[in-house]
Amino acid sequence: GQNIDQxxxxxxxxxxxxxxxxxxxxxxxxxxxxxxxxxxEAPTFLSYNVLDGLEEKGRFSSFLSRSKGYSYLLLKELxxxxxxxxxxxxxxxxxxxxxxxxxxxxxxxxx
Amino acid sequence: xxxxxxxxxHLVRRRGQEARLRCSPMxxxxxxxxxxxxxxxxxxxxxxxxxxxxxxxxxxPKERFSAEFPKEGPSILRIxxxxxxxxxxxxxxxxxxxxxHEQYFGPGTRLTVT
Numbered sequence: 001g002q003n004i005d006q007x008x009x010x011x012x013x014x015x016x017x018x019x020x021x022x023x024x025x026x027x028x029x030x031x032x033x034x035x036x037x038x039x040x041e042a043p044t045f046l047s048y049n050v051l052d053g054l055e056e057k058g059r060f061s062s063f064l065s066r067s068k069g070y071s072y073l074l075l076k077e078l079x080x081x082x083x084x085x086x087x088x089x090x091x092x093x094x095x096x097x098x099x100x101x102x103x104x105x106x107x108x109x110x111x
Numbered sequence: 112x113x114x115x116x117x118x119x120x121h122l123v124r125r126r127g128q129e130a131r132l133r134c135s136p137m138x139x140x141x142x143x144x145x146x147x148x149x150x151x152x153x154x155x156x157x158x159x160x161x162x163x164x165x166x167x168x169x170x171x172p173k174e175r176f177s178a179e180f181p182k183e184g185p186s187i188l189r190i191x192x193x194x195x196x197x198x199x200x201x202x203x204x205x206x207x208x209x210x211x212h213e214q215y216f217g218p219g220t221r222l223t224v225t
Contacts, residue, residue, distance in 0.1 A: 045214070
C-alpha cells in the first residue's frame with residue numbers, strides 16, 4: 001500500500017527557517033513533489049526530487065533520501081505569505097503518473 | 112498563457128442529482144488528472160486521461176463516477192446521483208506529456224451536496 005506521513009501543523013516566526021518532514025512507504029518510486037496550497041486555492045508546484053540530495057530554488061530547498069524513504073522541505077527567511085499548507089506527494093511507479101499525496105502540513109507564520 | 116481552467120468554481124446539488132465538472136487544460140497540454148480533496152484531508156487521485164483515452168482510473172469509485180476527455184472540448188468529470196459524501200473540492204491538473212513531471216493544478220470546483 002501507499003503511506004505518506006507529514007506533520008499536521010507547524011508554527012514558525014517570520015524571518016526564521018522551518019523544515020517540514022515527509023516520510024513515505026510506496027510500492028515503487030518515481031519522484032517526490034512538494035506543493036504549496038493556500039486556503040481555498042489550487043496547489044502550486046514547489047519542487048521535484050528523483051535522485052538523492054538537495055535541490056535549492058531561492059528560499060525553498062527540498063531534500064530526498066530514497067533509502068530512508070524521507071524528504072524535507074526547507075523554507076528560509078520566512079514571510080507571512082508563506083502561511084499555507086505544504087503537500088508532499090510521491091509518484092509511485094514507473095509509467096504510472098498519478099501522484100499520491102500526504103495530508104499536508106499547515107504552516108502558520110507568526111510575526 | 113492561461114492556466115488550467117475549471118468551471119464551475121462552486122456547484123450546489125441536491126442528493127440524487129447529477130454533477131458535471133469541467134476542466135480545460137493549459138494550452139498545449141494533452142494529459143489531464145482529476146483529484147478529490149475532502150475537508151481536512153489530502154488530495155486523492157481519481158483518474159488520468161489523455162485525449163479520448165482513460166489511462167488510469169484506479170482511484171475512481173466503481174459506481175456513479177465517470178470521466179472523459181474528448182478530442183475537442185474540456186475534460187468532464189461526471190457524478191451521477193450525488194450523495195452528501197461527494198461534497199468535496201475537485202481539482203484538475205494537466206501536464207504537457209510523458210516527458211514532463213510537473214502537474215499544473217486548476218482552481219478547483221467545490222461541490223456541495225445538500
